[in-house]
Amino acid sequence: MARPPLPPFDAVSAAQKVRAAEDAWNSRDPERISLAYSEVSWWRNRSTFVSGRTEIVRFLTGKWERELDYRLVKELWASTGDVIAVRFAYEFHDADGRWFRAHGNENWRFDGEGLMTHRHASINDVAIEDSDRLFHWDAPGPRPADHPGLTELGL
Template sequence: MDARPPLPPFTAETAAQKARAAEDAWNTRDPERVSLAYSENSAWRNRDRFVNGRAEIVALLTDKWSRELDYRLIKEVWAYEGNHIAVRFVYESRDAEGRWFRSFGNENWEFDEHGLMRRRLAAINDVPIRESDRLFHWPLGPRPADHPGLTELGI
């Protein structure tokens, strides 16, 4: 089994590194790539869906990104201890009809000794926004290093 550093127990620095790595991966919108950060038997609660294992994670993310177009995400560490990290996140996306949404959420993460996430619990709320109210304008892919985070944006 390959390790996925940084490994627990987390510090402020390593928790932030883990959150940014997750953000960068999710911004690729590549379900297979994203799934590799999770243990083979990872258990998720994502909104009202419960999934187990990488194959189900890939299916959930494939479905998600087929509906949530032009997806851009920012994550920020809220708290950490031992092998747990809590993050808050915001993402913007549009649907097939061109309606934009800002989605606010919290995730609780639990990692195994190899640095793979074995549990992810996510609560997410969607708010319709006008296209002119969007805050995330970088080219599709990872957020540029100089783009403000959630705290700097005041959200």
């Protein structure tokens, strides 16, 4: 099952791939999200290593049990051929109501069908006050087209 746009990526198709990934993750639907990855996709997410769609679903299910009211913004950093580099930030709160903003970078590699085969994510969390939140839209769901991106927000 092909997942366009397909590599090799140019600036436009890479940006489309990034926005599609952002929209999918903002759905908080692990099954839907897992379909963008190959059956043998390999991840490094912080210090956790994940392999295959079943583990991706398990990982994301646990993530959103802990990271509540999650909202994500991704931005294309660079691309070449079958590789895309992304920077991102997301906000969430824990079960005690403490808010955080996570900042990170990802490197993605895709197969010829447009499925991600590798995802390397480095992420740092910063505690924030509710009044410092920047991502405000009805969630789960995609970021509205008129909501500023990372560059516009100065992140």
